[in-house]
Amino acid sequence: MTSVGIGILGAGTVGGVVVRRLTEDRESVLVRTGLDLEVKRVAVRDAERGRGIDASLVTTDARAVVDDPTVQLIVELIGGVDPAGELVLAALAAGKPVVTANKELIAARGPELFAAAAAAGVPLLFEAAVGGGIPIIRPLAETLAGEVLSRVSGIVNGTTNFVLTQMSDMGEDYAAALATAQDLGLAEADPTADVSGADAAAKAAILASLAFGTWVPVASIHTEGITDISPIDIEFAAGLGYVVKLLAIAERTEQGVNARVHPALVKDDHPLAAIRGATNAIFIEGPSVDQLLFAGPGAGGEPTATAVLGDVIDAARELLAGSDAAPRILFAPGEVLDFGEVSSKWYLRLEVADLPGVLAQIASSFGEAEVSIKSVWQEGLGDEATLLLITHSAREAQQRQAVESLEGLAVVKRVAAAIRVESDEV
Amino acid sequence: MTSVGIGILGAGTVGGVVVRRLTEDRESVLVRTGLDLEVKRVAVRDAERGRGIDASLVTTDARAVVDDPTVQLIVELIGGVDPAGELVLAALAAGKPVVTANKELIAARGPELFAAAAAAGVPLLFEAAVGGGIPIIRPLAETLAGEVLSRVSGIVNGTTNFVLTQMSDMGEDYAAALATAQDLGLAEADPTADVSGADAAAKAAILASLAFGTWVPVASIHTEGITDISPIDIEFAAGLGYVVKLLAIAERTEQGVNARVHPALVKDDHPLAAIRGATNAIFIEGPSVDQLLFAGPGAGGEPTATAVLGDVIDAARELLAGSDAAPRILFAPGEVLDFGEVSSKWYLRLEVADLPGVLAQIASSFGEAEVSIKSVWQEGLGDEATLLLITHSAREAQQRQAVESLEGLAVVKRVAAAIRVESDEV
Numbered sequence: 001m002t003s004v005g006i007g008i009l010g011a012g013t014v015g016g017v018v019v020r021r022l023t024e025d026r027e028s029v030l031v032r033t034g035l036d037l038e039v040k041r042v043a044v045r046d047a048e049r050g051r052g053i054d055a056s057l058v059t060t061d062a063r064a065v066v067d068d069p070t071v072q073l074i075v076e077l078i079g080g081v082d083p084a085g086e087l088v089l090a091a092l093a094a095g096k097p098v099v100t101a102n103k104e105l106i107a108a109r110g111p112e113l114f115a116a117a118a119a120a121g122v123p124l125l126f127e128a129a130v131g132g133g134i135p136i137i138r139p140l141a142e143t144l145a146g147e148v149l150s151r152v153s154g155i156v157n158g159t160t161n162f163v164l165t166q167m168s169d170m171g172e173d174y175a176a177a178l179a180t181a182q183d184l185g186l187a188e189a190d191p192t193a194d195v196s197g198a199d200a201a202a203k204a205a206i207l208a209s210l211a212f213g214t215w216v217p218v219a220s221i222h223t224e225g226i227t228d229i230s231p232i233d234i235e236f237a238a239g240l241g242y243v244v245k246l247l248a249i250a251e252r253t254e255q256g257v258n259a260r261v262h263p264a265l266v267k268d269d270h271p272l273a274a275i276r277g278a279t280n281a282i283f284i285e286g287p288s289v290d291q292l293l294f295a296g297p298g299a300g301g302e303p304t305a306t307a308v309l310g311d312v313i314d315a316a317r318e319l320l321a322g323s324d325a326a327p328r329i330l331f332a333p334g335e336v337l338d339f340g341e342v343s344s345k346w347y348l349r350l351e352v353a354d355l356p357g358v359l360a361q362i363a364s365s366f367g368e369a370e371v372s373i374k375s376v377w378q379e380g381l382g383d384e385a386t387l388l389l390i391t392h393s394a395r396e397a398q399q400r401q402a403v404e405s406l407e408g409l410a411v412v413k414r415v416a417a418a419i420r421v422e423s424d425e426v
Numbered sequence: 427m428t429s430v431g432i433g434i435l436g437a438g439t440v441g442g443v444v445v446r447r448l449t450e451d452r453e454s455v456l457v458r459t460g461l462d463l464e465v466k467r468v469a470v471r472d473a474e475r476g477r478g479i480d481a482s483l484v485t486t487d488a489r490a491v492v493d494d495p496t497v498q499l500i501v502e503l504i505g506g507v508d509p510a511g512e513l514v515l516a517a518l519a520a521g522k523p524v525v526t527a528n529k530e531l532i533a534a535r536g537p538e539l540f541a542a543a544a545a546a547g548v549p550l551l552f553e554a555a556v557g558g559g560i561p562i563i564r565p566l567a568e569t570l571a572g573e574v575l576s577r578v579s580g581i582v583n584g585t586t587n588f589v590l591t592q593m594s595d596m597g598e599d600y601a602a603a604l605a606t607a608q609d610l611g612l613a614e615a616d617p618t619a620d621v622s623g624a625d626a627a628a629k630a631a632i633l634a635s636l637a638f639g640t641w642v643p644v645a646s647i648h649t650e651g652i653t654d655i656s657p658i659d660i661e662f663a664a665g666l667g668y669v670v671k672l673l674a675i676a677e678r679t680e681q682g683v684n685a686r687v688h689p690a691l692v693k694d695d696h697p698l699a700a701i702r703g704a705t706n707a708i709f710i711e712g713p714s715v716d717q718l719l720f721a722g723p724g725a726g727g728e729p730t731a732t733a734v735l736g737d738v739i740d741a742a743r744e745l746l747a748g749s750d751a752a753p754r755i756l757f758a759p760g761e762v763l764d765f766g767e768v769s770s771k772w773y774l775r776l777e778v779a780d781l782p783g784v785l786a787q788i789a790s791s792f793g794e795a796e797v798s799i800k801s802v803w804q805e806g807l808g809d810e811a812t813l814l815l816i817t818h819s820a821r822e823a824q825q826r827q828a829v830e831s832l833e834g835l836a837v838v839k840r841v842a843a844a845i846r847v848e849s850d851e852v
Contacts, residue, residue: 021572021714031758032639033571127569133715135565143553143561145459146447146735213458271700288447288732289559292722302714309572332457 003036004316007071007096009062009087011044011053014101014128015077017305019053022312029309035316041065043078066091073315075308076100081108092116092124097315101128101308107202107218110209114329123318125311130156130203131280133303134296135310140210140284141329149211149286153249153422156203158278158298159187159194160226160246164263165276168234168243174227186278197225197261200248208250208259211284214334216250216259222339224262233349233417236379236388237265242347243273247422251342256335258342264422265347340397345374345421347390350406351413354385358411362387365409369402370394390421428456430742431466433497433522435488435513437474440527440554441503443731445479448738455735461742467491469504492517499741501734502526507534518542518550523741527554527734533628533644536635540755549744551737556582556629557706559729560722561736566636566710567755575637575712579675579848582629584704584724585613585620586652586672590689591702594660594669600653612704623651623687626674634676634685637710640760642676642685648765650688659775659843662805662814663691668773669699673848677768682761684768690848691773766823771800771847773816776832777839780811784837788813791835795828796820816847 008019022029022039030036042053043062059065066074066087074091076098078084084105091098093116100106106113106126117124127137140152155161159181166177178195181187193199201223208216226246234244242265250259266273271293275281280298285291297303352358359376366373372392379386391399399418406412434445448455448465456462468479469488485491492500492513500517502524504510510531517524519542526532532539532552543550553563566578581587585607592603604621607613619625627649634642652672660670668691676685692699697719701707706724711717723729778784785802792799798818805812817825825844832838 025572028574029572032574032756034756134718135561135569138564138569139561142740143564143736144732145739146451146455147732148454148458274697286732288728290723290729292560292720294718294720296718297716303716306573306712306714307569310569313571314568330458330460 002030002034002320003038004319005038005040005070005072006075006312007040007065007068007073008042008075008077009065009084010077010079011042011048011051012077013301014304014308015042016048016051016053017301018075018077018308021305021309029313033313033317035313035320037312037316040070041068062087063090066094066096072096072319073312074098075312076102077308078102079104081105085109085113088113088124089116092120092122095120095122097122097124097319099125099308099311099315101126101304103129103199103202103206107205110206110329111215111331123315125315127311128304128307130206131282131294131296132158132298132300133306134280134282134294134298135307136207136282136294137210139294140207144284144286144289147286147288148213149252149284151249151251151285152207152211152282153247154282155245155272155275155280156207156248156282156298157194157200157246158280159191160200161275161280162186162278163195164226164229164234164244164246167229167231168238171231171235173231174229195225195227197223197246200246200261204248204250204259204261207248207282208257209331210329211250212252212257212334213330213332214257214336215331216257216336220259220336222260222262226263229263230417233419236349237347238268240388240390241268242266242421243268244419245272247272249422253337255341256337258337258339260339260342262420264420266422341395343393343395344399345391345393346399347388347417347419347421348403348415349417350387350389351416352385352387353411353413354382355411361409361411362406365405366391366402368405369398371398371402428460428746429462429464430745431464431496431498432501432738433466433491433494433499434468434501434503435491435510436503436505437468437470437477437479438503439727440730440734442474442477442479443727444501444503444734447731447735455739459739459743461739461746463738463742466496467494488513489516492520492522498522498745499738500524501738502528503734504528505530507531511535511539514539514550515542518546518548521546521548523548523550523745525551525734525737525741527552527730529555529625529628529632533631536632536755537641537757549741551741553737554730554733556632557708557720557722558584558724558726559732560706560708560720560724561733562633562708562720563636565720566633570710570712570715573712573714574639575678575710577675577677577711578633578637578708579673580708581671581698581701581706582633582674582708582724583620583626583672584706585617586626587701587706588612588704589621590652590655590660590670590672593655593657594664597657597661599657600655621651621653623649623672626672626687630674630676630685630687633674633708634683635757636755637676638678638683638760639756639758640683640762641757642683642762646685646762648686648688652689655689656843659845662775663773664694666814666816667694668692668847669694670845671698673698675848679763681767682763684763684765686765686768688846690846692848767821769819769821770825771817771819772825773814773843773845773847774829774841775843776813776815777842778811778813779837779839780808781837787835787837788832791831792817792828794831795824797824797828
């Protein structure tokens with residue numbers, strides 16, 4: 001018997017495509033994989049009714065889909081932590097493999113869910129949770145399982161990369177670039193999760209945890225979004241040979257692992273600088289693999305559905321084999337390094353009085369915090385004087401001390417911008 | 427019981443690293459995966475003896491390793507079709523999972539080996555066979571299994587990419603650049619398999635077969651190497667905004683699938699143009715995933731060993747689960763398109779007499795073959811006149827007819843170079 005009954009929870013952007021492709025490609029999947037995947041029930045919200053999905057399959061009761069005895073495998077595409085978490089746990093407890101694209105859920109409750117899957121002896125797969133159509137979870141969890149990785153970094157949110165690309169190319173300010181993204185359907189009406197960095201932080205938690213084998217809670221991830229990025233800094237950065245990107249960075253150091261999300265200046269000849277619009281790109285570094293790059297569409301119904309379908313085929317295969325061979329996601333205890341201990345270079349834009357001795361006072365503030373200045377440029381004169389600085393690498397705590405000290409100087413009117421520089425490390 | 431006895435066949439560049447890492451990282455792998463992987467026997471050639479491998483594990487009798495009752499899983503790193511093929515078949519027949527990095531073997535005998543693995547109900551994994559440390563086989567076979575792909579293309583041989591990069595950067599001719607590669611250990615003493623394109627053709631056969639679900643025999647792959655590439659064409663190409671790369675290209679068209687390996691002009695702002703030295707990069711395209719890029723170290727003991735170890739962990743997990751859930755590599759019947767029917771643009775360098783009417787005669791040769799000329803440049807004068815042409819896209823058969831016709835013209839002294847142009851399609 002090669003037939004597997006599939007229950008889909010959620011028929012939104014991704015769910016709608018998954019239902020359609022499972023239905024349309026049923027014969028082709030059977031030929032290619034030997035698996036007959038049949039959609040038995042689809043849980044929808046009222047608003048999603050009638051989107052071309054066979055009405056006899058549709059219900060608004062997601063729990064009824066999980067409990068349906070003809071449903072052997074659950075695809076969770078509702079998103080959010082509740083009620084998705086309880087539905088996934090109920091499915092696993094009933095011995096039904098689960099495929100999900102839900103980054104918030106995995107980031108919030110990963111260890112509990114992986115333990116439930118292990119206890120039930122069924123797979124919990126989530127390739128689509130990070131990087132949309134880019135295969136990244138399986139390479140991390142399986143192909144690279146033979147190596148302890150040192151760093152994962154990249155552009156994991158397409159909306160913010162589009163907005164930053166638009167600001168850079170068109171000289172638009174943040175609000176105008178966001179409005180363009182919304183007009184094109186690349187940003188939601190409420191863009192908070194994207195522009196605040198929260199979406200990237202959930203993905204960073206998952207990537208860091210898989211790469212290092214130590215669970216990195218999303219609460220430990222220092223997160224800054226792009227709402228404070230000014231066109232003037234994008235322009236100044238370009239003049240200095242940098243591009244501004246929102247990066248997710250996960251690092252393993254001798255002191256512990258760390259993950260963070262923040263805007264960063266990236267050298268304009270770095271491969272990440274060339275990643276434009278809604279594309280995602282992820283670097284993986286390790287002592288043996290050196291540096292791997294994965295790039296592609298980070299969101300969108302069709303690419304994400306491809307990742308979901310790959311997981312469905314894998315989970316169905318495991319189910320039919322009656323096996324429990326899905327990779328165990330195991331986490332060893334490990335130190336999560338406090339963000340204050342993480343070192344980076346900073347770009348600073350200061351509005352200063354153009355008086356003799358200003359630079360000496362500023363240099364002294366940096367000196368007290370033990371932060372070295374790498375380069376300084378002055379733009380403008382008199383009351384309009386602007387000082388651009390790039391520092392050498394120093395710990396966050398030192399960099400912040402320097403900024404506080406600068407803010408206390410009478411000659412410094414304002415620390416107008418402070419953005420980390422990641423060119424050498426990324 | 428979580429212990430698995432491993433037998434390694436071959437202790438060369440990759441095998442030596444695999445043995446060392448399995449031994450050194452045994453505890454760390456156990457913590458991270460729950461699997462206790464123990465190297466029981468290592469088959470070596472005489473020349474490989476004593477390379478830091480525990481002498482009590484070593485034998486020169488590979489078959490004895492396969493037959494050893496304490497060996498439960500075989501890692502084949504001998505390379506070549508014989509005797510590797512018979513050893514792999516013997517291991518599978520004995521119910522022992524096999525991990526191999528052997529592209530020649532998979533390309534030459536893939537369907538037979540996959541059938542033997544399916545019949546035995548044990549995994550045959552080969553992530554390291556293409557792209558060294560780059561995860562590419564598993565993404566193709568598993569993550570992207572839900573989509574029928576349209577095109578796979580890229581740089582899959584690091585030696586030739588290094589030689590072409592060296593020719594381009596240093597203006598060296600082919601022989602000098604190859605000698606540099608040999609000095610650096612990036613090319614073998616006998617470089618034939620790399621520079622002839624044969625290595626890339628074996629990888630192209632594997633990539634095409636996995637991407638399209640139709641077995642593409644290596645014998646069907648049109649293969650040209652880099653031995654005829656002149657520095658002058660690299661220089662002319664650069665002047666026209668192109669970089670010369672050795673590409674493997676697999677395409678699915680309405681007429682059938684096709685794979686080929688040949689040098690090609692790539693636009694200098696294309697991502698593949700930026701892939702320098704021994705790095706590999708592979709593009710995957712499909713109707714839903716759009717375009718994915720994978721890049722990283724395409725060879726070398728350490729990266730390749732990481733790919734081997736990922737497969738070993740996966741195969742060991744399957745073995746312990748007593749399961750038969752490894753993805754079945756299934757091939758549907760499909761048409762392999764004759765290379766003569768494949769369309770591309772061509773770059774041509776002609777040595778011509780600088781006489782009135784030359785261009786008219788040349789244009790007429792192209793016209794008869796129904797090939798349109800896109801651009802023409804003349805370099806030099808008199809007896810030294812050189813004509814560079816780039817054509818519009820036309821079938822191979824037409825392009826070759828045009829070249830034959832040109833060679834018959836008295837005003838054409840020589841068709842000095844003919845290189846395909848892939849900028850728009852890659």
